[in-house]
Every structure is written in structure tokens, then in C-alpha cells.
Amino acid sequence: MKKILRLFAVILLFITLGSAESIAQNSVQSPTDFLGYELGSQWTPHHKVMDYFWHVAEVSPLVEAKQYGTTNEGRELMLSFVSSEANMARLEEIRMNNLKRTGLLDGESSADTTAIVWLSYNVHGNETSSSEAAMKTIYELVNPDNTETKSWLQNTVVIMDPMLNPDGRDRYVNWYKSVVGDDINVHPDAREHHEPWPGGRTNHYYFDLNRDWAWLTQKESRQRMNEYQKWMPHIHVDFHEQGVNSPYYFAPAAKPFHNAITDWQSEFQYTIGENNAKYFDEKGWLYFTREVFDLFYPSYGDTYPIFNGAIGMTYEQAGNARAGLGITTEEGDTLTLHDRLTHHYTTGLSTIEVSSQNAEQLVSEFANYYQTAQNNPKGDYKTFVIKQDNNPDKLSALFELLEKHKIEYGQAESGATLSGYNYKTGDTERVRVSEGDYLVSAHQPKGVMARILFEPRPELERFCDL
Known part of the structure; x- marks a missing residue:
């Protein structure tokens, strides 16, 4: 009888432990539940975006977060790391192994083929939709009902910087809230579509942080670079916005490229672009590639990673400061914040997916890039x-x-x-x-x-x- 009771206790213990893990996963709130409003219905200020990312990190075993610095106005800068539970348990091992692959850390790298994807949001403060998209993206990565994203995380670590320019973003968001009425006005001539100088694009010192990756003149850039050098990702995406009447832009970029860019880097931009196009075609969303965004100047959020061995890309959604929460375009359509964040969310997940599908080759080509740099x-x-x-x-x-x-x-x-x-x-x-x-x-x-x-x-x- 005692043996039966002990066996029952052991079975009960396993059931309890399994249930606790399930409860922990299910207690991750969606952005809507956490914030109390639908994403896209209003702007989320910096501190609430940070609060949501910290919430996910505290609740989900698939996420860790760290504060890596502050802005000139004292706002927090943070990173979130997302992967499978097995990978999270050896996160430092994955990081160090990748640095050994580059030669920046002594020692032989293992045969591990975990891809590292870094997603950077809102480097231009008034290109605000991407930070909203970041919250939706991390939720779907950890959402227990989304089994597809869990399969990608088996061989991929996703690093997310939800807001590179908090000072500029809050400058824009606070201005917009001060001029919008109870209902938004989608007419392009309405005051809410004409942000005054200096605008939210730049940081506290009115410097464009997307021109500072190489020169590191700004506090935010220096703190971010310190973290970037610790990881050296294989993929880097910089999320932006452009004019309200433009379709969505994603890689491949316009030629000619800087001649230091390898054939592999150029070719894999096509691979990623084709995967993005698949999802946009399914939805009937307009997009373009290879037109106006070059890969030459070394201090952008796409070129700097490229010249450090990654596949660096800019994604551009229509909107910018003019769009507000909604605006009528030249074609007579209404472009909403919800539309904009959904497009960025879609390309973000698509990039993670295609990186996972090609993780082994990504890691191999990344290692070859650094071997060539040192030897030839x-x-x-x-x-x-x-x-x-x-x-x-x-x-x-x-x-x-x-x-x-x-x-x-x-x-x-x-x-x-x-x-x-x-x-x-x-x-x-x-x-x-x-x-x-x-x-x-x-x-x-x-x-x-x-x-x-x-x-x-x-x-x-x-x-x-x-």
C-alpha cells in the first residue's frame, strides 16, 4: 500500500510540474490584454513597451531580457533574447561559440548551427509602428498556441531591441497626443499629419542614429554597439518607415553594392525577400525591392552588419510621422497604424522563419566570412x-x-x-x-x-x- 501511495505521489508530482509549466506559458498576456487596448488603436509610450517586454521575460521560460543602457533623457534601452528552453539554458554557450567562429574569441567553435537573428525597431523616433509590431512579434514567438514559431526557435536565437530611440519616439508620441482630437482626422491636411520641427526622427541631440553605427558619436549607439559586439548576429533587420504613398520595401536592395559585399550576402537577401513576398502576395499587399535603398555607406543599420559578416537589411513601411493613427493616401485608401504594424510583424516573423530553415548554411557562410577575412x-x-x-x-x-x-x-x-x-x-x-x-x-x-x-x-x- 505504501508503494502504491509513493507511486501515486510521484505521478502527481510530474503532473503538477507539467501543469505549472503550462500555467506559466499560458499566463503570458497578449499585448492587448496587458495594455488594455488593441494594438494600433493608440500609441504605446516607451515605458509601457518596456513594461510589456519585461512582463514576457518574467513569465515565459523562452525569454530573457536585460537593460543595456539609458538615453540622454534617462529612458531605458533593453534587449530581449528569445529561443527554445533548451537553447535558453545554454545561451551563453551559443554566444561564446559564435564569437569563436569569428576569431574574436580564442578557441575552437563547436559544430553548433544555431542561427542568431537580431531585430532592431524604431531607430527613427517618428517611424513608430515598428515598436508596436515588436510587441506583437515577441508575443507570437512565445504564444503556446503558436506551434510554428516554436519550431523555428529550436535552432534560432532571436534578439530584439524594441526601441532604439526612445527620446525621439516619446517626443513624437507626446506631440501627436497633444494635437489629435477625440477622433482621428485622416485628411492629409489635418494638423496631426504635420509634425513641427525638430520632430521625433532624431535623438535628444537631434542626431540621426541610423547614421551613427560606424562613428558612434551618440550614447545610444555606443551602448548598443557594446552589446552587438558580444553577439555578432548572422541576420540583422532594421525596421523603418517611408512616405505614406509608398508600398512596403524589403530586400534585396538596389544595386550597385559596395564591392566588399559577398555573393552569399547578396544572394541570401533574395532568399529572404522571396519568403517575405510569399506572405505579402497571400494578403494582396503591395511591396517593392531593388529600387532606392543602397548598400554602400558603412554607418547604416543594414550596411554596418553586412560589413561585419551578417545579412543586413532595411525594411520600410509606408507611414512615418505624417501617417499618425490613420491617413488617406493618394489612392483613396486609409493607411492605419494597425496596417503598418501588421506589415512589420509579418516580415519580422518571415525573416525568423527563413533564417531557421537555412540556419546551417547561415552559420557556415558566416564562419567562412571571418576565415576569409583573416587568411585571404x-x-x-x-x-x-x-x-x-x-x-x-x-x-x-x-x-x-x-x-x-x-x-x-x-x-x-x-x-x-x-x-x-x-x-x-x-x-x-x-x-x-x-x-x-x-x-x-x-x-x-x-x-x-x-x-x-x-x-x-x-x-x-x-x-x-x-
Whole structure:
């Protein structure tokens, strides 16, 4: 009888534990339940977006969150990490293994093929729909009723930054709330569609954070870059908005590209674009590709990740500050905030899906990118020389920037006369490298990024297939 009771107790214990896990999963509230209103019916201020992401992290075993900094106005910056329970238990192992794959961390990487997808929302503060979409996206990733997203998370870690520019976003949202009436006015000439200067696009110092990935002049950029370098994702998406009369834009980008972009990076943009197009075609939503968004300047949210081995992409939804909660377009349709966030939500999940389907190749090509950088770097110049007699303050600022990007540099141990490009004259000539001069070699993990920053004559690819 005692044995039977013990067996019953053990069975009951397993049932209780299983039920507790199920209860924990089911207690994750949807954005609508948590906020008390339907997504898209009103703007969600910064603190409520953060509160929702913290709620999901506290309740779901599939999510961890961390605050990585604050803005100039004291608003929180945070990241959420989403994956299967098994992957969450070894999250640090996945991170370190990926850094070993790049050569930025010593040691041999394992055969692990977990893809890392980083989604960045709302870098332009008045392009507000993406932070609303971020809440819907994380909910569907952890929603126990959505078995499809759970299958993707088996081999994928999703990193979400729900709001890169909280100061600009709240500036826009607070202005909009101050001028809108009880009911929105969808007429384009209404006051709520004409945001005054300085607008919410920029941060506290009126700086465009989507021009700052390489230069790191702003507090938000520096704090974010510190986290980015810890992970080095394989996919990075930067969510934006454009004019109210434009269809949705997603990759592939317009050619010609910077000639440092690999064939693989170009080709996989097509793969992702085709998957996005599948969902847009099913819904009858308009979209375009390969028209106006280039991949050349190195300090965007798509190009910087590309020059660090990832598949970097910009997604552009119609809207921007003019759209408000709803606006009539040139075609006579009404574009709503709900429409805008739904489109961003769709491409976000589509990108995670296609990344999961191609995780093994993503990881393999990413590793090959860094092996090539170290062993067989492209470009005409293999070493960049910085004379030690330069202004010491400028040297210090330069080296600080290089260190933030994990670009290695050293000093010449002896003098030599070499043939090289002289930045002052613009000619190739015999130049003297003295002992103690600073050297940046292209033969290093961040060799491509070093080339992008130092090469004197950056080039577009020579063949343009439009």
C-alpha cells in the first residue's frame, strides 16, 4: 500500500510540474490584454513597451531580457533574447561559440548551427509602428498556441531591441497626443499629419542614429554597439518607415553594392525577400525591392552588419510621422497604424522563419566570412599605416573607435621603406614606415571593417544588374 501511495505521489508530482509549466506559458498576456487596448488603436509610450517586454521575460521560460543602457533623457534601452528552453539554458554557450567562429574569441567553435537573428525597431523616433509590431512579434514567438514559431526557435536565437530611440519616439508620441482630437482626422491636411520641427526622427541631440553605427558619436549607439559586439548576429533587420504613398520595401536592395559585399550576402537577401513576398502576395499587399535603398555607406543599420559578416537589411513601411493613427493616401485608401504594424510583424516573423530553415548554411557562410577575412582578405591594401607623429588627441580618438569595433592595431617593431598610397598626395609612392608607427592589418577578424574605414578609394561593384 505504501508503494502504491509513493507511486501515486510521484505521478502527481510530474503532473503538477507539467501543469505549472503550462500555467506559466499560458499566463503570458497578449499585448492587448496587458495594455488594455488593441494594438494600433493608440500609441504605446516607451515605458509601457518596456513594461510589456519585461512582463514576457518574467513569465515565459523562452525569454530573457536585460537593460543595456539609458538615453540622454534617462529612458531605458533593453534587449530581449528569445529561443527554445533548451537553447535558453545554454545561451551563453551559443554566444561564446559564435564569437569563436569569428576569431574574436580564442578557441575552437563547436559544430553548433544555431542561427542568431537580431531585430532592431524604431531607430527613427517618428517611424513608430515598428515598436508596436515588436510587441506583437515577441508575443507570437512565445504564444503556446503558436506551434510554428516554436519550431523555428529550436535552432534560432532571436534578439530584439524594441526601441532604439526612445527620446525621439516619446517626443513624437507626446506631440501627436497633444494635437489629435477625440477622433482621428485622416485628411492629409489635418494638423496631426504635420509634425513641427525638430520632430521625433532624431535623438535628444537631434542626431540621426541610423547614421551613427560606424562613428558612434551618440550614447545610444555606443551602448548598443557594446552589446552587438558580444553577439555578432548572422541576420540583422532594421525596421523603418517611408512616405505614406509608398508600398512596403524589403530586400534585396538596389544595386550597385559596395564591392566588399559577398555573393552569399547578396544572394541570401533574395532568399529572404522571396519568403517575405510569399506572405505579402497571400494578403494582396503591395511591396517593392531593388529600387532606392543602397548598400554602400558603412554607418547604416543594414550596411554596418553586412560589413561585419551578417545579412543586413532595411525594411520600410509606408507611414512615418505624417501617417499618425490613420491617413488617406493618394489612392483613396486609409493607411492605419494597425496596417503598418501588421506589415512589420509579418516580415519580422518571415525573416525568423527563413533564417531557421537555412540556419546551417547561415552559420557556415558566416564562419567562412571571418576565415576569409583573416587568411585571404580582399581589397588592394593589406596594411594601413598611421604615423605616430599625428596629433595625439586625434590618435587617441581613432584608437578608441577602433577598439569599440574590435579592430586590432599595433606598432611597427622596425623601420622600412615601402610602396604605398599616400593619403596626402593621392599618389602611390615610396613611403617610410618608422619604428613605432601604428599599423592596422587587413589580416584579422575585423579586416573587412578595417578596410571599409581606411581604404582611400571605396568602390561599388563593377557589374550592375538592375
